[in-house]
Amino acid sequence: MALQKDKPNLKAIGTLMNAHQTILEERIQNTPTIMKIQMDAARSAGALGAKIIGSGGGGCMVAMVTEDTLQPVINAFLATGAKVAYEVNLTKS
Numbered sequence: 001m002a003l004q005k006d007k008p009n010l011k012a013i014g015t016l017m018n019a020h021q022t023i024l025e026e027r028i029q030n031t032p033t034i035m036k037i038q039m040d041a042a043r044s045a046g047a048l049g050a051k052i053i054g055s056g057g058g059g060c061m062v063a064m065v066t067e068d069t070l071q072p073v074i075n076a077f078l079a080t081g082a083k084v085a086y087e088v089n090l091t092k093s
Contacts, residue, residue, distance in 0.1 A: 010048055010066065013064055015048075015049065016049070018049045018050070021039065021050065021051035034081060035061055037081075038080045039051070041077065041080045042076050045075065046068070046069030046073060047065050047069060047073045048069075050062070050064070062088075063077075070087060074087070
């Protein structure tokens with residue numbers, strides 16, 4: 001629902017992403033340590049939220065960024081060992 005609004009509240013969505021990631025880390029325990037480090041680096045670089053995606057705890061994550069934090073967050077992912085990091089834009093259909 002939050003993403004369907006005409007003007008989504010990115011901070012609120014980032015907070016939800018971080019809260020869900022905390023559940024994955026603490027209760028389900030399916031987040032590899034290196035990915036925790038990479039997501040922490042992304043948040044420190046300005047990501048509003050970051051979490052793993054996919055199934056089985058393997059290898060993919062996403063971060064919510066602004067135009068100002070896009071490149072610093074990409075750089076943070078790469079500096080902490082991500083093989084690749086790139087921008088994806090979401091659009092309403």
